[in-house]
Amino acid sequence: MYNSLKKVNRNSIKQEIYDQVKYSLFNNELPLNEFITEVELSNLLDVSRTPVREAMNELVLEQLMIFKPRKGYKVNTFTNHEIDQIFLLRESLEIACVPFLVEVITDKHILDLQTIIEHQSIAAEKNDYYTFMLLDKEFHTYLMEIIEFKLFLKSYNVQHDLSILIGTQGLKSQGRMLDVLDEHNKILKALSTKNTDAIITSMKSHLEKSMRAFKVK
Structure with a gap:
């Protein structure tokens, strides 16, 4: 019974979140001057906050997003x-x-x-x-x-x-x-x-x- 069910790879969830947010970034769908929180993202994507945080931190490390405590994440802009x-x-x-x-x-x-x-x-x-x-x-x-x-x-x-x-x-x-x-x-x-x-x-x-x-x- 339930033989077809496998454990969900947590990293694949993180990767899917990463890919979706990156697509939105590169397609100019995220407002440049507005912050979005982990809670908002997890609600939008219907996932827990942990993989959202992991995916967003990766985008921050790549300098595609910036993070500010108590505000959330925002699209990075460049001088x-x-x-x-x-x-x-x-x-x-x-x-x-x-x-x-x-x-x-x-x-x-x-x-x-x-x-x-x-x-x-x-x-x-x-x-x-x-x-x-x-x-x-x-x-x-x-x-x-x-x-x-x-x-x-x-x-x-x-x-x-x-x-x-x-x-x-x-x-x-x-x-x-x-x-x-x-x-x-x-x-x-x-x-x-x-x-x-x-x-x-x-x-x-x-x-x-x-x-x-x-x-x-």
Whole structure:
């Protein structure tokens, strides 16, 4: 009797909460200037407070949320100086990969990157900012996967998630999606020729334009 019932993995509950809140964050569904408490979140998600606290603490550690005692959790926002730092770290990591990329990138890798850009184009047509930004992350992280820079990826994922958090606002306010597609295509063209200087130039230009679009005017 009840043989099909298994213990619920508490970590899976935490992960589901984490994923749902992160989706709301990246889709601009949480008000920027309002706090939400553990009690409110546990009621909304119909779960206990413990996995909510664990999931939210993880988002705080990733700097996607901030926590204030007696107030709760709030979406993190960034100054222009902090945005400069995020993109400086991204540029440092991405440019460092270029010499290794030109040695191993293949036609299949180029086709994979082209597919990501095509999916981004579809997302842009639908004004699907969330999917567009996730595909943006996939495009950039794939370059590190090609050269198996797993240690780089751990640091890079955090920085790119911060970019996504501020990026959807930049895309909406500046109409950046079509420009990003053009910039990704220029990076792809440079990669296909294995021209190191052209790759670095196109990457730096892309990151500089994204940084300017995301900054508070």
